[in-house]
Amino acid sequence: MDGVAEKPILEGEVWKFGREGGELEPGVLDGGSLGLEVQVQVRGEWRGIGLLEVQVRGEWRGMGKQAAVGRSWNPNPNPNWAQLQSKLRTCTSCTANDSVLGKRKRKRKDSCSDSDADLPSGLNPLSHDTSLTKVLAIDCEMVGVGFQATKSALARVTLVNSWGNVLYDQYVRPLEHISDYRTRISGIRPNHMIKAKDFWAVQQTVADLIKGHILVGHALHHDLKALLLSHPKSDTRDTSEYEPLRRGSKTRALKDLAAEILRVKIQQKEHCPVEDARAAMYIYNKHKKVWEKSLKDQVRRKNKLKDKKKKKKRLDADLKI
Known part of the structure; x- marks a missing residue:
């Protein structure tokens, strides 16, 4: 040595x-x-x-x-070993998904021939701007409470600005006893509850942050329900409800939208609320111009209908006189 x-x-x-x-x-x-x-x-x-x-x-x-002294040490002197090893690495996902005796083959979408297989994972902020922007995105993670963990309760909430920078990220102590941490999806563990804040304190902070702002998210009604909050419909932008992002009458998963629109993979294992909030925000940003225009057009049509009804009422009143 x-x-x-x-x-x-x-x-x-x-x-x-x-x-x-x-x-x-x-x-x-x-x-x-x-x-x-x-x-x-x-x-x-x-x-x-x-x-x-x-x-x-x-x-x-x-x-x-x-x-x-700087020479590579290889216990396999066979000169073809490195070439063979590189070939084996090229399709590890296919090897893992190959069928075995007595088991049904996986669907084609799980193979590496699918275009999603080569997508990068994770989302990063678009700038260093950490200011409180007009548009905010939210995502929450839940745990199971009550008998047999059939009810969901807030355990973590995250808010990001238009650039994807985190403005608020806090673990929350539910009002009821946690029956199931749902770690496999939520990523919540018992040690996270040590420094978690009380539900009412977190609720008040979130309410103050989102007041007067446009709120973006995926399936926002779940997040708002967990927070026991409401938000004006005119100021909500739900990527699961926006018609061009739906598949007919069915909503689409956030990870599918991220793969198609943002060309990134998310929610591979445990869900990360920071990543999910960024995904919703970036999807909104991609459709922002058309989305906002369609909402303005809806408001104009509603106002026209209101004006017509008012005129009709006036005419009816004049005729009666």
Whole structure:
């Protein structure tokens, strides 16, 4: 291991630990002669190591001087191994979804031939502007309360501005005892309730923030019901109710709209209210011009009908006289 200081890992070098499937990232010297810092990924978890040693199943294994001086260490001397490994990686999703004896094949949409398979995941803010904009997007996560967790209660609420920056993100302590955290979907865990705020405090804060603002969301009636709040219909923009985003009489899931319109994947595992609120906001932004124009046209038509009714009432009153 004395070769570590003689030749440090250069930027861009990849260190293989093929036997356990891990991979060492480029290391850097922190100023000391033996201050080499490296990380290794074992079973999806990054672990810091020193002097190019790896801890696997509780046992420390040195990679040897050969690896320490900058040469890749590969326990598989077959020259075709790297080529074979790259081929195996090209269709991991198909391998996972292949049918086995006695099981029905998955639908075609789950295969990597689908266009959604190559979509990036996650959404980022569009700018650094964290101001309180005229349009806000909201998303809430619920937990199960009551007998057999049949009722839903607010456990987290998030508000983002037009640029996707978080204005408010708070865990909420429900009024009733939590029967089911629904972690698989909600992402809520018992430890989140330690610093959670009381429901009434969160409700008041959200009410103050959204007052006088246009509120965007997906299936907004669920979020408002969980908050025990109402919002003027003229100031709500629900991506599940907007006609061009529906499929006939049926509403569409937010993740499907995000994949089609924003070309990103969301809600892959646990739902993130920040990501969902951003998705709703960005979908609204894409349709904002046409959406707002259609709403103005609706208001004009209603006003015309009102005017006609008023004129008719006046004429009827004049005839009676």
